[in-house]
Amino acid sequence: MERKYKNLTSPLVIGRTTFRNRMCSAPMGGTDITNDGCIGDKSKAFYELRAKGGAAVVTVSECMVHPATDGSHAYHLDESILNSLAQATYCADAIKRHGAIPSLELSHSGMFAGTYMTDKNKQKSMHQWGPCDTTRNDGVRVKALTKEMIDEIVEAYGHVAALAQRAGFEMVMIHGGHGWLINQFLSPMFNHREDEYGGSLENRCRLAVEVLKKVKENVGPFFPIEFRMSGDEFVEEGYHLEEAIEIAKRIEPYCDIIHVSAGTYQRTFGITHPSMFEEHGRNVYLASEIKKHVSVPVSTIGGLNDPDMLEDIIASGKADLVYMGRALLADPYLPRKVMENRSEDIVRCLRCFTCMAERAATSTRRCTVNPVIGRELEGDEIIKAPVSKRVLVAGGGPGGLYAAYTAAKRGHEVTLYEKESETGGILKSEQAIPFKKEMYELSKTYKKMAEDAGVRIVYNTPVTKELCDSVKPDALIIATGSNPIIPPLEGIDKCVVVNDYYLNKDKVGDDVVVLGGGLAGCECAVHLGREGKKVHLVEMRNALAPDANVRHRPLLLKEIDKYAEVHTSYKGLRITDEGVICLDPENKEVLVPGRSVICALGQRSASYNDLLDGAPFVRVIGDANKVSTITNAVYQGYHAALDI
Numbered sequence: 001m002e003r004k005y006k007n008l009t010s011p012l013v014i015g016r017t018t019f020r021n022r023m024c025s026a027p028m029g030g031t032d033i034t035n036d037g038c039i040g041d042k043s044k045a046f047y048e049l050r051a052k053g054g055a056a057v058v059t060v061s062e063c064m065v066h067p068a069t070d071g072s073h074a075y076h077l078d079e080s081i082l083n084s085l086a087q088a089t090y091c092a093d094a095i096k097r098h099g100a101i102p103s104l105e106l107s108h109s110g111m112f113a114g115t116y117m118t119d120k121n122k123q124k125s126m127h128q129w130g131p132c133d134t135t136r137n138d139g140v141r142v143k144a145l146t147k148e149m150i151d152e153i154v155e156a157y158g159h160v161a162a163l164a165q166r167a168g169f170e171m172v173m174i175h176g177g178h179g180w181l182i183n184q185f186l187s188p189m190f191n192h193r194e195d196e197y198g199g200s201l202e203n204r205c206r207l208a209v210e211v212l213k214k215v216k217e218n219v220g221p222f223f224p225i226e227f228r229m230s231g232d233e234f235v236e237e238g239y240h241l242e243e244a245i246e247i248a249k250r251i252e253p254y255c256d257i258i259h260v261s262a263g264t265y266q267r268t269f270g271i272t273h274p275s276m277f278e279e280h281g282r283n284v285y286l287a288s289e290i291k292k293h294v295s296v297p298v299s300t301i302g303g304l305n306d307p308d309m310l311e312d313i314i315a316s317g318k319a320d321l322v323y324m325g326r327a328l329l330a331d332p333y334l335p336r337k338v339m340e341n342r343s344e345d346i347v348r349c350l351r352c353f354t355c356m357a358e359r360a361a362t363s364t365r366r367c368t369v370n371p372v373i374g375r376e377l378e379g380d381e382i383i384k385a386p387v388s389k390r391v392l393v394a395g396g397g398p399g400g401l402y403a404a405y406t407a408a409k410r411g412h413e414v415t416l417y418e419k420e421s422e423t424g425g426i427l428k429s430e431q432a433i434p435f436k437k438e439m440y441e442l443s444k445t446y447k448k449m450a451e452d453a454g455v456r457i458v459y460n461t462p463v464t465k466e467l468c469d470s471v472k473p474d475a476l477i478i479a480t481g482s483n484p485i486i487p488p489l490e491g492i493d494k495c496v497v498v499n500d501y502y503l504n505k506d507k508v509g510d511d512v513v514v515l516g517g518g519l520a521g522c523e524c525a526v527h528l529g530r531e532g533k534k535v536h537l538v539e540m541r542n543a544l545a546p547d548a549n550v551r552h553r554p555l556l557l558k559e560i561d562k563y564a565e566v567h568t569s570y571k572g573l574r575i576t577d578e579g580v581i582c583l584d585p586e587n588k589e590v591l592v593p594g595r596s597v598i599c600a601l602g603q604r605s606a607s608y609n610d611l612l613d614g615a616p617f618v619r620v621i622g623d624a625n626k627v628s629t630i631t632n633a634v635y636q637g638y639h640a641a642l643d644i
């Protein structure tokens with residue numbers, strides 16, 4: 001067969017190791033870690049799915065090498081811990097049996113160890129180890145590692161790498177980026193030592209070089225070592241690309257692949273993990289520049305999810321390998337779909353940060369667009385139902401479409417009724433906001449998946465009791481979504497409702513008041529500001545987007561700072577031609593000026609009560625059930641269909 005993406009799908013040989021293609025799975029922590037620090041079965045299944053999906057390399061992450069001085073990344077490889085090696089072996093095995101290379105990321109968090117500890121009081125009463133004596137912004141003291149401790153840590157890297165090899169891993173990634181220990185030594189921002197590990201670039205690189213030499217000594221010449229580094233720290237006091245090139249040149253003799261990421265977890269989170277406000281592939285230039293100065297293969301990463309872009313990166317020689325994190329949560333089968341010329345079937349990552357926020361909130365993993373993530377052990381394949389039923393899905397938003405797709409995959413005869421002339425539900429409104437375009441595209445992809453699975457879609461047809469009586473479905477999934485809340489304020493008819501902004505863009509002038517500072521209002525305000533409009537954002541509560549997840553929200557607020565004038569604790573009273581008359585926090589009536597007004601005051605579940613007897617099996621999902629997230633709608637849709 002002729003592969004569409006010739007370069008991306010071509011193998012790469014490094015020493016005696018063959019990478020089956022150029023698409024690799026980035027280190028992402030599995031969340032199932034046993035109390036004694038072993039990789040749990042759920043994590044194993046998480047990594048296995050990445051291998052099944054066709055990635056060339058699957059990087060198992062967060063193996064800390066020296067627990068005596070670390071403590072963030074909870075699991076460890078230690079032959080004295082019962083099951084430690086066995087669990088690592090099962091994990092490497094689970095990756096290998098699908099033809100991928102299992103790689104283990106070895107890390108040490110240095111001064112940021114314990115960052116994730118939930119007991120902040122306990123955290124403050126202890127100190128961490130880093131390059132220098134200092135106090136972190138959160139008040140935790142940091143002590144400088146002694147030469148003896150550094151030697152011990154270097155030994156530990158070598159020891160754990162050898163254990164990884166024994167467990168069946170075929171490669172290691174040494175984490176030298178993102179603000180963790182090796183990065184702390186490389187960086188003039190963190191490293192103010194005056195001994196042989198500080199000062200000159202040669203000295204700052206010493207720890208990295210010692211670690212790499214020790215690892216090589218322990219694993220031999222035919223076991224690829226990948227060095228992960230930040231190609232720029234993106235803060236003034238840190239190092240920048242020119243110095244990163246020099247670092248790469250010094251590192252090159254001791255590793256087999258240089259992996260160029262960017263920034264630090266602590267200071268530039270939204271660049272290290274490019275947020276929806278950043279360009280896709282915004283860090284590729286770092287790898288591409290570094291590649292000009294080294295001869296080992298170079299890998300790149302950061303907001304990559306488009307096969308055309310990935311192909312271009314490899315074809316044009318910007319990098320030799322591409323890594324993806326979130327894109328392979330959204331669709332672990334992305335590499336396989338690329339290999340099979342089925343790129344139009346790829347479910348794209350929304351960069352909504354549900355994955356990382358869920359870890360922070362509940363210590364589990366979740367993905368908005370892929371209900372299997374974090375629950376791979378429960379099975380990732382949709383099994384045919386013993387009896388085919390007639391299924392009616394009411395509503396073609398993301399939850400309804402995913403339910404219809406899943407039910408059809410199970411062999412049911414599925415008809416989806418959509419009251420409008422297009423599916424997508426609330427996601428339709430995202431098409432006018434460029435940084436959310438993947439949300440709109442998601443509805444198209446889900447629709448294609450549903451139709452390919454055999455779902456019949458009927459448009460312009462709301463589901464009624466009469467329709468159910470005539471179709472007589474065995475199962476009815478009510479996914480009728482929600483409607484915007486439009487309060488009876490004087491002049492409200494002058495507003496453009498945020499959900500309809502895509503239809504009424506031309507009605508929005510150059511000075512706008514966005515009424516409502518929830519997620520939709522905030523994101524719309526950012527978009528309008530980016531378009532060069534003067535934007536005032538009015539919110540009745542004292543905080544913006546309080547429901548946004550903990551990873552997305554700070555990045556959103558930063559964008560708001562750039563693009564909108566914010567009025568929190570302001571209550572909208574009436575809308576005039578000059579703007580919105582509000583009650584300010586002192587209960588005074590004031591005008592917030594803007595000749596156009598966008599109404600973004602939230603959603604209310606659509607009513608469905610007359611449908612509850614529409615079939616023997618009825619399930620209400622998504623916003624119809626309770627106004628919430630796309631994540632919940634898709635998850636509920638999937639499980640409703642599995643329950644039929």
Ligand SMILES: Cc1cc2nc3c(=O)[nH]c(=O)nc-3n(C[C@H](O)[C@H](O)[C@H](O)COP(=O)(O)O)c2cc1C
Pocket residue numbers: 026027028029061062105175178261272273274301302303304323324325326327355356
């Ligand atoms: C859920 C999640 C967990 C991550 N865990 C790790 C980790 O343990 N170690 C690491 O080096 N990077 C980790 N990262 C960062 C990724 O490896 C990657 O550098 C980053 O997500 C940017 O790539 P992407 O835009 O393709 O997601 C994680 C990222 C995500 C989304």
